[in-house]
Amino acid sequence: MEQASKIAELNDRLRCHHIGGRVMITQGIQVLDQNAIAEIIAAVSAFSDFTPDNDPWGEHDCAAMDVGEHRIIFKxxxxxxxxxxxxxxxxxxxxxxxxxxxxxxxEY
Known part of the structure; x- marks a missing residue:
């Protein structure tokens, strides 16, 4: 398997299923209410809109999105x-x- 594809697969496994690494949320996320936190984590897990603009190396390692009223980045x-x-x-x-x-x- 091509290296970028393998990295993307491993990154997706962590992002979607929280398997194969650690998931951290920043203080800015931590202070939100529990419903907002759950919505943000679910949105990151479900994210699939990778394009050459936001994923030039094809590794699925970073993106930005809007979740409710919050602009979120995952890395x-x-x-x-x-x-x-x-x-x-x-x-x-x-x-x-x-x-x-x-x-x-x-926070970035």
Whole structure:
């Protein structure tokens, strides 16, 4: 499988099913009411509108969207297993720890 496709598959697995890494929400998301938080997390999980404009490398690692009255950005980063450096091979889950961060756009 092509490397970008494999990375996209692993990123989608984390984003859609919260499997294969950690999911983090920022303080800006944390202070919202529980319904808004649930709606935002569900919207990020359901997001599929990747295009060459918002996903030029085909890795499904970042996008922005509107959820209710909030502009949201999600970003997936691939670290080495110790979370010290970038992953040596983001297509290999054995050497990669993914972190999905969900934030308000104005926190970026």
């Amino acid at each position: 997936i980063d691939a670290y080495d297993r110790e979370m010290t450096f970038a992953s040596p091979d983001p297509a290999d889950p054995a050497v990669t720890l993914r972190v999905l961060t969900i934030m308000l756009a104005d």
